[in-house]
Amino acid sequence: MEDRAIVRPEDVHGRAGLVSYLEHLVAEIETGKIVTENPRTHMYIEAASAWTDGLDLWLEGKGIGLSENPTWQIVAMIFTAAVYCE
Template sequence: MVKKMTESESLTPQINSREELARHILALVERVESGAMPLENATAVAYMKAAAYWINDSPGFFANNGLEVPETPDWSLIGMIFNAACVYE
């Protein structure tokens, strides 16, 4: 059974290693497959476009949520991109 993500986890997952990122992505897959998380971008192309658009717009996301824009990408930011690409339009 997959644990439901809290809002803070979905906004800013705490991912500190390659292994944690892999577990995060696999848990995301389980949530999507079970219907617990919507998937707006069901094709690979749509998912990649959504990821690119979110990355481009991410400074607004960070500002709207009272967060600092990361200077350099880290494992948590990569996890955020995977989360966002599921639902970003």
């Protein structure tokens, strides 16, 4: 995990950075610094963060390798998992 929170999308350079950025978004929403229309948005983002953090183990169980340059399919899996986990 990153030592400091990633607070800008352009600073995300890998899976750990994405997890850090998503965790930052959750914190900003929970503290009211970011206001969302859906009061459960933070839960969806939190689910995406948790699933992304454990993505390598899930993919390993499926016999799929994880590269540092994920495919659009992996991105779609993250969003799909967040829908079901939230």
